[in-house]
């Protein structure tokens with residue numbers, strides 16, 4: 174089993190890197206990547222635990238970036254976490270997230286939420302947070318019925334506590350990843366709800382900027398979308414990657430480590446030498 178897209182509590186996941194890797198081992202995952210949002214913080218711990226569990230571990234990251242008016246996520250696999258461009262870029266994103274966190278707290282208080290919302294930074298033990306953290310905390314403190322309601326009332330685009338993400342362009346994210354020796358992949362293309370023409374436009378530019386692959390998540394797409402994405406891999410000559418986007422949420426626990434099949438004509442990213450560096454003699458099929 175292979176899973177090249179997961180999260181820990183170093184970003185918005187619920188498990189520590191150690192807990193995540195241990196669970197992956199239990200589920201029979203042989204090749205794993207931790208791809209936390211905009212941070213490299215969990216990679217050392219995950220690498221150590223993976224070594225103890227005999228799991229091949231690929232250092233990864235999921236970078237938030239902007240494309241036209243929306244945000245897109247770029248997964249970087251096989252990155253050197255000490256590479257200057259990536260390291261500095263991630264530091265810059267952390268500062269940006271910190272500023273955004275404090276702005277969101279201010280706006281929530283202005284919108285009538287109890288000033289106790291400021292405790293969110295103590296609760297998580299850091300102040301570089303994202304909207305998912307706010308949604309959970311608002312639900313926890315009883316200010317909203319659910320995480321979904323938190324987005325509808327406060328956090329969504331156009332709502333009172335919305336602070337535009339202002340991420341750097343996707344070209345920048347791709348260049349940090351490639352400069353760090355990694356492979357840049359378009360994450361979960363099915364999430365952007367693009368028309369086929371728009372997706373073609375995005376993929377064309379993505380490839381021109383140095384992007385080399387795209388995620389296909391057979392378990393997360395409808396058969397029609399999955400088929401369309403397989404076709405795009407082929408027409409843009411992209412490598413395919415698979416990952417569950419596991420965050421350790423309750424409802425994801427049963428499906429983590431579930432087997433999947435990908436067609437023979439897909440060029441899997443894990444056969445690329447930049448990933449093979451981490452797999453050694455491992456038998457993956």
Ligand code: MN
Nearest residue numbers: 180185210420
């Ligand atoms: Mn997330």
Ligand code: MN
Nearest residue numbers: 235246360361
């Ligand atoms: Mn994502």
Ligand code: MN
Nearest residue numbers: 178180235418
């Ligand atoms: Mn993700």
